[in-house]
Every structure is written in C-alpha cells, then in structure tokens.
Amino acid sequence: MKKETSIKQAYDMAVERYAAIGVNVKEAIKQLQDISLSLHCWQTDDVTGFENQNGSLTGGIQVTGNYPGRARTIDEVRADILKATSLIAGKHRLSLHEIYGDFQGKKVDRNEVEPVHFKSWMEWAKENDMKLDFNSTSFSHPKSGNLTLANPDNTIRNFWIEHTKRCRWISNEMGKYQNDPCMLNIWIHDGSKEVPANRLKYRQILKKSLDEIFETRYENMKDCIEAKLFGIGLESYTVGSYDFYLGYGAKNNKIVTLDTGHFHLTESIADKVSSLLLFTPEIMLHVSRPVRWDSDHVVILNDDLLDLAREIVRCKAFSRVHIGLDYFDATINRIGAYVIGCRATQKAFLLALLEPSETLQQYEAEGRYFERLALQEELKSLPWSAVWDMFCLQNNVPVGEDYMSDIEKYEKEVTCKR
Numbered sequence: 271m272k273k274e275t276s277i278k279q280a281y282d283m284a285v286e287r288y289a290a291i292g293v294n295v296k297e298a299i300k301q302l303q304d305i306s307l308s309l310h311c312w313q314t315d316d317v318t319g320f321e322n323q324n325g326s327l328t329g330g331i332q333v334t335g336n337y338p339g340r341a342r343t344i345d346e347v348r349a350d351i352l353k354a355t356s357l358i359a360g361k362h363r364l365s366l367h368e369i370y371g372d373f374q375g376k377k378v379d380r381n382e383v384e385p386v387h388f389k390s391w392m393e394w395a396k397e398n399d400m401k402l403d404f405n406s407t408s409f410s411h412p413k414s415g416n417l418t419l420a421n422p423d424n425t426i427r428n429f430w431i432e433h434t435k436r437c438r439w440i441s442n443e444m445g446k447y448q449n450d451p452c453m454l455n456i457w458i459h460d461g462s463k464e465v466p467a468n469r470l471k472y473r474q475i476l477k478k479s480l481d482e483i484f485e486t487r488y489e490n491m492k493d494c495i496e497a498k499l500f501g502i503g504l505e506s507y508t509v510g511s512y513d514f515y516l517g518y519g520a521k522n523n524k525i526v527t528l529d530t531g532h533f534h535l536t537e538s539i540a541d542k543v544s545s546l547l548l549f550t551p552e553i554m555l556h557v558s559r560p561v562r563w564d565s566d567h568v569v570i571l572n573d574d575l576l577d578l579a580r581e582i583v584r585c586k587a588f589s590r591v592h593i594g595l596d597y598f599d600a601t602i603n604r605i606g607a608y609v610i611g612c613r614a615t616q617k618a619f620l621l622a623l624l625e626p627s628e629t630l631q632q633y634e635a636e637g638r639y640f641e642r643l644a645l646q647e648e649l650k651s652l653p654w655s656a657v658w659d660m661f662c663l664q665n666n667v668p669v670g671e672d673y674m675s676d677i678e679k680y681e682k683e684v685t686c687k688r
Contacts (some may be wrong), residue, residue, distance in 0.1 A: 296594040314608075358612045365405060371388055402452055408430060433485055437454060
C-alpha cells in the first residue's frame with residue numbers, strides 16, 4: 271500500500287510537470303492503452319513449431335542458446351504466452367507461424383494446410399480476448415533450399431505458391447472468426463551466398479509468384495511483404511530486398527513490413543516511416559534488435575526504438591502502423607525475454623506520446639532551432655517513469671522490477687520441470 275501511495279504521488283507530480291510544457295499525461299496514457307502489440311509465438315520455443323520437434327532451423331536464421339524450459343507442445347506454448355501477457359499492460363495480439371498449427375500429431379505438409387488446423391487457436395484466442403495474426407513459413411523444410419518462391423524449378427516454386435495461398439486463406443478465416451482483419455506476413459529467405467550470374471532472373475520469378483498468390487481477393491486479412499538484407503549463408507544476394515518489396519508494395523497497394531533487424535546497421539528505420547506512409551496503404555513493424563547482424567536480440571529501450579516510436583507518433587499514424595515483435599533469444603529465460611521486449615516497446619511509445627510535438631514543430635516553423643534542440647534534450651530527464659509506473663498500476667501488472675519474481679516463480683514451478 272505504501273508503494274502504491276508513492277507511485278500515485280510521483281505520478282501527480284509528473285502530471286504537473288508535463289502540463290507545464292503543454293503535455294496532457296492522461297491523454298498519453300489513454301493512447302498507450304489503445305496500442306496493441308502483436309506478440310510473436312516463436313519466442314516460447316525457439317521457432318521450432320509442431321511439424322518436426324527435432325528439426326533445426328534453415329533459411330539463413332538461427333537461435334542461439336539452450337536455456338532450460340523451452341515450450342515443447344501447443345499447451346506449453348499457450349501457457350507461456352498467457353504468463354507473459356499477464357505481466358504486460360494492455361490488450362495484445364498473437365502472431366502465429368504456419369508451423370504452429372494444431373496438427374494433432376498428423377503429418378500435414380505445407381501445401382496441404384487448412385483453416386481447420388488453426389481452429390483451436392482461434393477458439394483459444396477468443397477465450398482469452400486476443401486477436402491473431404499469421405505468417406507463412408518457407409524455412410526449415412526439405413523443399414526450402416536457398417530458393418522457394420523465386421525458384422526456377424516450377425515443382426518447388428508451385429509448392430511454395432500453394433503454401434502461401436493457403437496461408438492467405440487461413441488468415442482470412444482467422445479475420446472472419448475474430449471480426450478483425452488478420453495480418454498475414456510473407457517473408458522468404460531466398461538468396462545466394464555468392465553473387466548470382468543474373469540478379470534480375472530470380473526477382474522476375476518472385477514477382478510472378480506473388481502476382482499469382484495475390485490473385486484471390488480477401489476481405490478479412492491484409493497482406494504484408496517483408497524484406498531482408500541477408501541471411502546466414504545467403505550473404506551476397508537477397509531476392510526479396512527492400513527495394514524489390516517497396517516497389518512491389520507501392521505498385522500493388524500492399525503493406526510493406528519493416529523488420530528493424532533486416533537493414534544495414536547504419537540505416538534509420540524510423541526515417542523510412544514517413545516515406546512509406548506516402549506510397550503504401552499501411553506499415554507492418556517487426557520490432558527486433560540487431561547486434562552486428564540480424565541476430566534478433568531481445569528488444570530494449572534504446573535510441574533506435576525511441577526514434578521509431580516518435581516518428582509514428584509525430585506522423586499521427588497509429589491507424590496505419592501495426593506493431594509486431596520478432597526476436598528469439600534462448601540464452602535467457604524465454605518468458606522474461608518476452609516481457610522485457612514488450613515493456614520496452616511500450617515505454618518507447620509512452621515517451622513518444624509525452625513529447626510536446628506541436629511546440630517542437632512551432633519552434634521549427636519559426637526557425638527557433640536552439641529552442642527545439644534544448645526542449646528535446648530536457649525531455650530526456652522529465653519524470654516519464656512515474657507515468658509508466660502508473661500505467662502498470664492501472665493495468666494491474668507488476669510495477670518496475672516486480673515482474674522478475676513472478677517469472678522466477680513460474681520457472682521454478684513450471685518451466686524447469688520440462
């Protein structure tokens with residue numbers, strides 16, 4: 271009770287302090303409450319899924335670490351997700367990869383998957399007041415190789431076309447069931463370790479494949495196409511580059527996915543937001559943290575994340591930007607990694623919402639660049655953490671580091687016994 275009182279006192283002081291620079295703290299909290307993150311189910315089990323429990327990742331991606339307690343079954347994945355969401359303020363979505371279908375122990379190849387294999391997921395999500403998003407899965411399969419939708423071999427290419435068509439069908443059924451559009455993300459690893467003799471050839475094939483995949487129109491799902499700089503073993507050439515998908519998305523009115531780990535480390539993903547908003551209908555974000563390369567480290571509150579959140583707020587683009595997470599760390603407690611990344615993302619958006627954007631823009635319009643920079647610097651030391659603590663308190667989730675003991679208890683009672 272004493273801690274709750276001190277949180278409220280600090281919050282009241284923060285409200286007053288922010289009001290002095292024209293920021294309505296209560297409105298900022300209200301807007302933060304409405305932001306739904308799309309949580310990535312694959313953090314629970316190291317992107318293993320339920321097709322082949324002994325399979326290893328291919329397609330230029332990998333998980334490092336072997337911390338005890340990895341989820342092994344659909345029930346364990348769901349339990350871990352619910353534990354994580356109980357420690358994260360707000361109401362959020364869940365993003366599934368196709369390999370997480372409820373296959374009931376049966377062998378279902380990826381060109382045979384149907385909505386029925388995700389019926390239990392839809393029911394479970396509804397029971398837990400959660401909406402679903404979806405992803406096609408082109409990696410970790412005997413037919414993956416280095417080329418899927420860009421494969422010159424029509425037998426292989428048609429297999430992956432059929433898989434992706436079925437993923438769109440499943441997504442539409444999910445959207446229909448939950449009465450809210452399901453975001454389908456399409457990412458393929460296609461590329462080459464060395465520079466190919468003809469770059470254009472494979473991009474022509476990919477374009478043809480996508481045109482065929484998107485022939486059927488659906489009302490209850492949205493297509494997202496995701497670029498990548500390179501994958502492990504595919505360092506010299508990526509068919510689905512940013513330039514390729516930006517051009518395809520702008521021309522065909524498709525959503526472009528920006529994965530914050532899929533670009534050169536010196537690129538600003540935040541700087542891309544305003545450009546995409548001019549030429550594509552919406553944006554899908556996969557928030558990750560690259561270190562040297564697309565290593566999918568746990569998201570933390572750093573400058574890159576803050577810059578991205580501020581850009582979305584400044585553009586008033588919440589209705590057009592969908593925020594998903596995408597990282598997989600097996601070196602630490604997986605649920606802890608989940609919670610750290612989600613809360614860090616929310617903190618970034620809170621800081622962005624507490625920015626006096628109109629004042630900063632007025633300074634800029636008047637050529638008062640000293641005042642603009644000075645205020646931006648002073649914002650860094652304002653009591654935003656008191657607002658964050660109140661947000662957590664209002665949502666009945668642990669404040670500050672208190673969530674650590676909840677995760678340690680769950681590990682002792684549940685995950686360490688797996």
